[in-house]
Structures are given as C-alpha cells and as structure tokens.
Amino acid sequence: MPFGTIASSETLKTAGLAYIHYVSFMLCFTALAFERKLLKSSPDRTQAIYMVASDIVYGIAGLLLLVSGLLRVLYFGQGPDFYTHNPLFWIKVGVFLSVGALSLYPTITYILWVIPLRRGELPEVSEALVRRLGLIINIELIGFATIPLLATLMARGVGLN
Secondary structure (H helix, E strand, O other): OOOOOOOHHHHHHHHHHHHHHHHHHHHHHHHHHHHHHOOOOOOOOHHHHHHHHHHHHHHHHHHHHHHHHHHHHHHHHHOHHHOOHHHHHHHHHHHHHHHHHHHHHHHHHHHHHHHHHHOOOOOOOOHHHHHHHHHHHHHHHHHHHHHHHHHHHHOOOOOOO
C-alpha cells in the first residue's frame, strides 16, 4: 500500500485491535515489573498504595488483553482455524491462564492491604510474604516474557502441519 493511501475501515479495525492487544500486554508486563520493584517488607503508605494501584492496572490490562485476544482470534486475525489447530496457540493460552491464576494470590493479598490502608494503618508485610510474592511475580514475568516468543513463532506458521 503506497504512502498516503487510505486504509479500509476493516484494516483500521484490525490494526486498532492489534494495537490495543500489544499495549495491553505491555501494561501487564510493566505493572508486574513495577510491583516486583516495589515489593519489600514493611512498605510505607505510598509504596503500599502503588502496589495496590499497579495490581489494579495489571488486572484491567489483563482483561483487556484477554478480550482483545479473543476478538483477534474470532474476528480480526488469521481466523479461528489458524489458531486453534496450532499447538503453540494452546501453549500460549495455557501460559496466559497460568499467569492469570498465579496472580490471584498477590491480588487477594493487595485487596486485604486496602483494609488497613483505609484506616490510615500500614499492612503487615513479613519477609516470608515478600519472598512468596516475589517468587510468584518472578514466575509471572517469565511466563509473560514467553508469550511474545510463542506469538512470533505462531505468526510464522510454526506448529502447523
């Protein structure tokens, strides 16, 4: 398509949804990395609030990533057959769902932090909790880092017969 040619509305929809999908992924990864950086025992009020806020961003971006991914598979991508017949797609979905399931423990932890924060108190964060949350977030970051590799391989037809 030469420069200056107006793209069709279908092309713009497809590109726009892909863009939302990529930005959602970047927000998920960034929020997780920010959580990991902030994680420490006995956080001050600002750090605890940032941890809760980054988890909220992570959750919203994760939902947007899931919805945009489903829309791409069903309506705006290569077509459902391209994805569902590729074992790499199912590995990618499995990694995403595993990371999402792992995120439940930190999310519940941060939700429980809101109670003391609303009373003007600080949440109790032990070294053991920091180690546990750190391990979970590290695994989530590794999982998220594998997703673009799997997507890149899929886009090149790897895994298809």
